[in-house]
Amino acid sequence: MVESCIFCQIIRGEKPADFLYQGEAVVAFKDIRPNAPVHVLVVPRKHIRSVNDLEEADRIIVGEMIFRAGEIAKEQGISGSGYKLVYNVERGGGQFVFHLHLHLLGGW
Ligand code: 5GP
Ligand code: ZN
Secondary structure, three states, X not given: OOOOOHHXXXXXXXOOOOEEXXXXXXXXXXXXXXXXXXXXXXXXXXXXXXXXXXXXXXXXXXXXXXXXXXXXXXXXXXXXXXXXXXXXXXXXXXXXXXXXXXEEEEOO
């Protein structure tokens, strides 16, 4: 699973991505098929399938994901105009990549 996971491959540097942030627990890179002028994915280094699979100890990671999304929004100059933060959960929720990620969408 972790071997074939596309986001794990990006995090390991085996697949290229346009990184905006690379931290200890979390990275952020541009979505390859953007749905907004600014579309960034905030992704934990730890392979977690979805929000359904979060454990108690992962709460700090989720906090870091949302904090980092806010910082990137400021850097991208979209914090004033506003943006969306979206977690798609499982197929019915629109999730296609089963490695936890937070969509940052804005710049309209
Ligand atoms: P989901 O629908 O799972 O919430 O979102 C997955 C997102 O990952 C999609 O918006 C899709 O465009 C993006 N994505 C899928 N494969 C890649 C990739 O190889 N590189 C990048 N940068 N984004 C990807
Ligand atoms: Zn993964």
